[in-house]
Amino acid sequence: MTKIDDLPKESGPSGGWGSLKGITRIYGESWPSLDVIRTLERQNKPGGYMCASCAFPKPANYHPFEFCENGAKATLWEMTKARCTPAFWDDHTVSELRDWTDHDLEKTGRLTAPLRYDADADRYVEVGWDEAFAEIGSILKTLPRKDVVFYSSGHAGLEASYLWALLARAYGNNNLPQSSNMCHETTSVGLKKVIGSPVGTIIWEDLQETDCYFFFGQNPGTNSPRFLHPLQEAKERGAKIVTFNPVKEQGLVSFVNPQNLQDMLTGNETKISDQYHQLRAGSDIAALTGLCKAVIEADDKAQAQGRAPVIDWDFLREHSANYEEFLAFCRGTSWEAICEECGLSEADLRDAADVYMKAERVIGVYGMGLTQHVHGATNIGMLVNFLALRGNIGRKGAGCCPVRGHSNVQGQRTVGIAEKTKLIPMDKLRELFGFEPPQEDGYHIVEATQAMMQGRIAATFSLGGNLVRALPDTARVEESWPNQKLTVMISTKLNRSHLYPGETAFILPCLSRSEIDEQETGNQYVSIEDSFSMIHGSLGKHPAVSDQVKSELEITCRIAEAACEPNPRLQWRAWVKDYSKVRDLIEATYPDDFRDYNERMNQPGGFWRGNPAHHRVWKTESGKLEFTTPDRLNALGFEDKPGRFRMITMRSNDQFNTTIYGYSDRFRGIEGTRDVLLMNKMDMAELGLEHGDPIVVHGDMDDGVARRRDGLTVVTFELPRGTVGGYYPECNVLIPVELHDELSKTPGSKGVPVRIEKAS
Structure with missing residues (x-):
């Protein structure tokens, strides 16, 4: 229930009973099997299941329950009993679902079978795996190599990530944007x-x-x-x-x-x-x-x-x-x-x-x-x-x-998902696999998005994630995304990116990290890297949602086999059978970071891949730590002016990235809605606004592009004057794709120029 009529309540402490209540609510909404208890008991522990939520370290001396509120929510949400089967599309069209919320789309449950978009019916229909891979491969072979993008979210393990990068380079480009492009x-x-x-x-x-x-x-x-x-x-x-x-x-x-x-x-x-x-x-x-x-x-x-x-x-x-x-x-x-x-x-x-x-x-x-x-x-x-x-x-x-x-957003970079060729040991790839890796830098996610808006991207593959929703300039992305010849989404649940299919579009359902990944040599470990550069093994033990879902690694290898030129050193089928062979390849490619990889993967606390700066060894041009002298006192890409505010986009405690678990942001006292803009009461008074007023927020970038977010309510909140806050990803529509860090091109989502008016 929306409670905009009330001022935000003083929130209680983090943790405590509020945390347990939040977990219980998600349990009641997703109704996972009782096996979820065993999964939570193993979560973030040696030889157990590594949380699919944040990348915080997994200590050797762990607590009895080594998971947090959001980690538990992520596990419960993914282990839901709800299923989004092909029959779901008998009653729903893609166009109709664009009016659904992100929460309701994911609440339909786990995807159970591969799907192909039927444009005439405006629905997805079930397709066989062999047929899907054959058609994907056939289309890819006809496209200019530079016009295909291989995006990855931070979910896939190191093994699948290494092969995803290898797939792109064997296909012929370094177009490997990753979710790190948008955050760190x-x-x-x-x-x-x-x-x-x-x-x-x-x-x-x-x-x-x-x-x-x-x-x-x-x-x-x-x-x-x-x-x-x-x-x-x-x-x-x-x-x-x-x-x-x-x-x-x-x-x-x-x-x-x-x-x-x-x-x-x-x-x-x-x-x-x-x-x-x-x-x-x-x-x-x-x-x-x-x-x-x-x-x-x-x-x-x-x-x-x-x-x-x-x-x-x-x-x-x-x-x-x-x-x-x-x-x-x-x-x-x-x-x-x-x-x-x-x-x-x-x-x-x-x-x-x-x-x-x-x-x-x-x-x-x-x-x-x-x-x-x-x-x-x-x-x-x-x-x-x-x-x-x-x-x-x-x-x-x-x-x-x-x-x-x-x-695993950090780890994916470590094993080769990077668009910059200088970051990749191309000589090792040449030696191991006997092909000439492409030497031209690929697309960063901002560059890929700009190219898509200009009609220069023919196909996008997404290894996880919800890219259409996560990107800035949402309206322009939604308009240009369907113009591609091919879109392929490897997903566990339905999300908004599926609702903007290309000319040919597939949804390929994959296993979650908590599920059994049974291959010819048994249940397979995967591994991840945490924020402290520690490598951990992860083993799923929950039964798969369907015998029609495949692992991210197997899907990657099957696409590669269908799209890339035959090469006896690219043993895609053999790598699916035994993931330890892929870890051997990672060790051979990055021997300093992954020494004795298979042997050390499950040691308590993980194994550290090392960091020279930790030992005061500086791998900079000067060989020393480089002081930075700024030429400004703020990090913005625009000047202040009357009527212009600095907007930050924020996440609630009831979400993970674009996954919205619910509508309770108890730490900020916002209940029942995400359609709000938080604002200092003195700023509101200057604009003639009162708490609870309907407003329209306009982008104020002076770049000739009209951006607006309707349907918001202004909420009194303790913020510095001139600063306003709105929820991500709903406010991404106000962020210009051109507003990004000068060096990394990371979108400037914490400093967006906006102006505000009362809705008529």
């Missing part, structure tokens, strides 16, 4: 530039040693709730936590541990953040400049008074480059300019810097609040600058910690 590609590019590693520098043991966390644009309560356990442990040993985020996220305010009976019975809350600073959207560069300026000023004063320095000068001189230019920038930037941009006071920033200077070991944690900006790479560089000033990278209990969203 800024990390891959930005961190690589400044520390020589595309991933975070910390390992699990660092969480147990740190005495301070600085959070920027990350929401563990919704996106990585298992992070709350090490945060609670840190608080118990006296560690400090400082948060910078435009939105006050409950997971960084307080937490009741659902696995602690005493806490549950007494309601005992752990206060998480010692300081919480709500800065304006996109102003992290300014805030970090202020933090660094305070540290530099304190060091100047200490040295003038003959006291020990505050800055770790030994680290800077031995391990870093270009720090003098950055120090001069901070000294030369006024406090007035810093505070005007970020909306925080000088006292606020000095208080936060004081916590930093008193700490011995600091971890900098960030999420898409830093990455999804036009100058997101500068955000990343600034955080590294901040950590480096006191040597907080490459030592115990300190480092850089990006929190990845999808379960």
